[in-house]
Amino acid sequence: DVKVTQSSRYLVKRTGEKVFLECVQDMDHENMFWYRQDPGLGLRLIYFSYDVKMKEKGDIPEGYSVSREKKERFSLILESASTNQTSMYLCASSSGGSYNEQFFGPGTRLTVL
Amino acid sequence: GEDVEQSLFLSVREGDSSVINCTYTDSSSTYLYWYKQEPGAGLQLLTYIFSNMDMKQDQRLTVLLNKKDKHLSLRIADTQTGDSAIYFCAEREYNFNKFYFGSGTKLNVKP
Numbered sequence: 612d613v614k615v616t617q618s619s620r621y622l623v624k625r626t627g628e629k630v631f632l633e634c635v636q637d638m639d640h641e642n643m644f645w646y647r648q649d650p651g652l653g654l655r656l657i658y659f660s661y662d663v664k665m666k667e668k669g670d671i672p673e674g675y676s677v678s679r680e681k682k683e684r685f686s687l688i689l690e691s692a693s694t695n696q697t698s699m700y701l702c703a704s705s706s707g708g709s710y711n712e713q714f715f716g717p718g719t720r721l722t723v724l
Numbered sequence: 725g726e727d728v729e730q731s732l733f734l735s736v737r738e739g740d741s742s743v744i745n746c747t748y749t750d751s752s753s754t755y756l757y758w759y760k761q762e763p764g765a766g767l768q769l770l771t772y773i774f775s776n777m778d779m780k781q782d783q784r785l786t787v788l789l790n791k792k793d794k795h796l797s798l799r800i801a802d803t804q805t806g807d808s809a810i811y812f813c814a815e816r817e818y819n820f821n822k823f824y825f826g827s828g829t830k831l832n833v834k835p
Contacts, residue, residue: 615766642821651732653812653827654767661821669822701766707821711755715766 614638615716617702623722630689632719634702640714641707643685645669645677648699648718660685661707692723730813730826737834742800744829746813749794756789757814758798761828767812770798800831808833 618633636643642661646654646669656669658677666677674696678686685704689696699720703713727749736742748756754775759767773780773787773796780787786799800807813826 644823646825651827653728653730654825656822656824659822703767705821711816711821712757712769712772713767713823715759715768717764717766 615702615704615714617700617716617719619719620717621720621722623724624689624692625724626693628689628692628723630692630721630723632687632689632700632702632721634685634687634704634716635683636685636704636714637683638704638706638714639682640704641682642705643679644703644705644713645675645685645687646701646703647671648701654701657687692721694723697721697723728813728815728824728826730811730829732827733830733832735832735834736803738803738805740803742798742803742807742831742833744798744800744811744813744831746796746798746826747794748796748813748815748824750815750817750824751791751794752817755816756787756796757816757823758785758787758796759812759814759825761810761812763809770811803831803833805833805835807831 615636644659645657660679676688702716705713757772758770761767784801788797810828812828
């Protein structure tokens, strides 16, 4: 079974703090993704990576950065957390094969006070 | 990015059929997907359809694709309370690995 794990299910941080969200997948997938999910807006892509040390901006990268030092791990960094970054963060990975299913982690609900 | 649109809510009675609709804009999409998200969980792939198909059936699920109108639908037959969840439509950008997701349709199944 493919497994995508995220370091925390719930996180509460203060405005201005640096926040790290970690994601690990165990299926040797090339592609990894970070989304945020907000009610009525669905999933919006923040960043994705198609290889180690490679990253591409998604649709809403402002205020975020990412790191992919190892194939199995993709980190999302909020350099200086703000209240408008309170959201559900979902990590996903895919193999890049023909129908290219994305496998999702359980999500991290981040609250910034 | 591409636009994928869905209505936000659908309410049905247990045993009825549910039909969740989705429209998309990228005519070069190769695959279209339906994902299910149960409360407190990540998304799980339900089914997908290749763009050269009109219909795909998988047990209680039927996917219909109208490529001319860029319209995708998911029909769930004999809907059960366990089908209550948020359903996301997604399209995959041609030649890339980027997905575009709709806003999700929250299905509420009344006993």
